[in-house]
Amino acid sequence: MNSLFSPLKAGLIELPNRIVMAPLTRARGGAKHVPSAVMAEYYAQRASAGLIITEATMIAADGCAFVEEGGLFNEACVAGWRGVTDEVHRRGGRIMVQLWHPGRAAHSALNGGSQPISSTDRAIQNDTIRIPGLGAQPYEVPRRLETHEIPGIVKLFGEATRRAKQAGFDGIQLHAAHGYLLDQFLRDSVNDRSDAYGGSIANRAKLLLEVVDVASREIGAGRVSVRISPLVDYNDIADSNPSELVAYLAAEFERRGLSFLELRQHAHVLPAEEQLVGIARQHFHGVLMLNGGFDQASGEAAVSSGRADAIVYGRAFIGNADLVKRFAVGAPLNAMDATTLYGPDGRGYTDYPVLPA
Numbered sequence: 001m002n003s004l005f006s007p008l009k010a011g012l013i014e015l016p017n018r019i020v021m022a023p024l025t026r027a028r029g030g031a032k033h034v035p036s037a038v039m040a041e042y043y044a045q046r047a048s049a050g051l052i053i054t055e056a057t058m059i060a061a062d063g064c065a066f067v068e069e070g071g072l073f074n075e076a077c078v079a080g081w082r083g084v085t086d087e088v089h090r091r092g093g094r095i096m097v098q099l100w101h102p103g104r105a106a107h108s109a110l111n112g113g114s115q116p117i118s119s120t121d122r123a124i125q126n127d128t129i130r131i132p133g134l135g136a137q138p139y140e141v142p143r144r145l146e147t148h149e150i151p152g153i154v155k156l157f158g159e160a161t162r163r164a165k166q167a168g169f170d171g172i173q174l175h176a177a178h179g180y181l182l183d184q185f186l187r188d189s190v191n192d193r194s195d196a197y198g199g200s201i202a203n204r205a206k207l208l209l210e211v212v213d214v215a216s217r218e219i220g221a222g223r224v225s226v227r228i229s230p231l232v233d234y235n236d237i238a239d240s241n242p243s244e245l246v247a248y249l250a251a252e253f254e255r256r257g258l259s260f261l262e263l264r265q266h267a268h269v270l271p272a273e274e275q276l277v278g279i280a281r282q283h284f285h286g287v288l289m290l291n292g293g294f295d296q297a298s299g300e301a302a303v304s305s306g307r308a309d310a311i312v313y314g315r316a317f318i319g320n321a322d323l324v325k326r327f328a329v330g331a332p333l334n335a336m337d338a339t340t341l342y343g344p345d346g347r348g349y350t351d352y353p354v355l356p357a
């Protein structure tokens with residue numbers, strides 16, 4: 001029987017434990033989105049995680065949907081991330097970069113006037129985006145990508161994966177969740193296309209699978225993972241048949257030998273959520289990581305029962321660089337300070353107390 005402390009092989013990546021750090025936007029990348037020394041320190045402090053997955057990282061210079069996220073779209077970004085991966089590795093950790101294009105969740109005011117792109121020309125409704133200096137703004141109407149532009153998107157992910165390898169990452173995760181660009185193709189409340197990238201599940205999954213394939217050619221499928229969230233409605237998105245969508249994707253990931261699949265759900269307590277875990281397991285026999293609402297006890301239960309191979313923790317890693325040790329000794333967790341989540345410096349980032357050595 002496995003526990004959170006059992007080692008795990010996820011494709012080509014060997015994890016010493018099953019307590020994985022989730023991607024977390026912390027906005028310390030500066031205006032140029034280049035990782036800095038304080039980011040290297042932050043990630044390296046968390047090197048005892050079974051695996052670190054970085055913050056959602058921009059693959060395109062005009063793919064910003066927040067402020068000061070890390071990027072991986074030029075050589076300066078590669079050099080910045082090299083400083084991070086070197087420090088994580090020096091302290092014995094493993095780190096994968098999450099590659100991300102926000103699609104219609106971006107805004108022209110954050111991207112030098114570039115109109116957001118998407119699978120559709122319909123804007124995100126009933127939500128706003130925070131623009132520095134302007135406050136909360138409605139989302140913009142995106143430009144629907146033409147079919148002939150889609151190879152260009154695949155190429156962006158391929159190039160970012162090549163840079164990830166140059167920067168020394170152990171692997172990459174494709175962010176196909178939370179209503180961002182890849183998800184805007186996957187789910188049918190947003191994807192209203194009539195070309196080869198819309199309509200059937202196979203067509204809607206075509207972009208993601210082309211991206212998986214280009215990334216696998218660059219870095220090896222055993223170093224590529226995908227995050228999906230078929231039931232999460234964040235960014236105004238839904239799917240009419242999540243079970244079929246997961247069955248199809250899981251089978252395609254199985255054929256391709258991915259490092260792992262991360263299933264992000266709201267809280268992993270609803271019957272519909274449980275059902276998707278079963279479907280993912282049925283069709284994908286590689287490593288399945290679950291994320292959403294777990295504490296130590298529920299994470300332990302999911303791993304020991306075999307429902308999950310590893311648990312991805314977000315908030316708990318913000319205030320607890322030594323989360324693995326705290327779980328191991330049953331120490332209380334530091335609470336996270338929400339006022340220092342997004343920059344500008346090490347306060348509330350690298351200065352949470354850790355247990356004495």
Ligand code: PHB
Pocket residue numbers: 025056065066069178
């Ligand atoms: C998310 O995946 O929900 C996400 C990604 C990037 C952000 C914020 C949230 O900057």
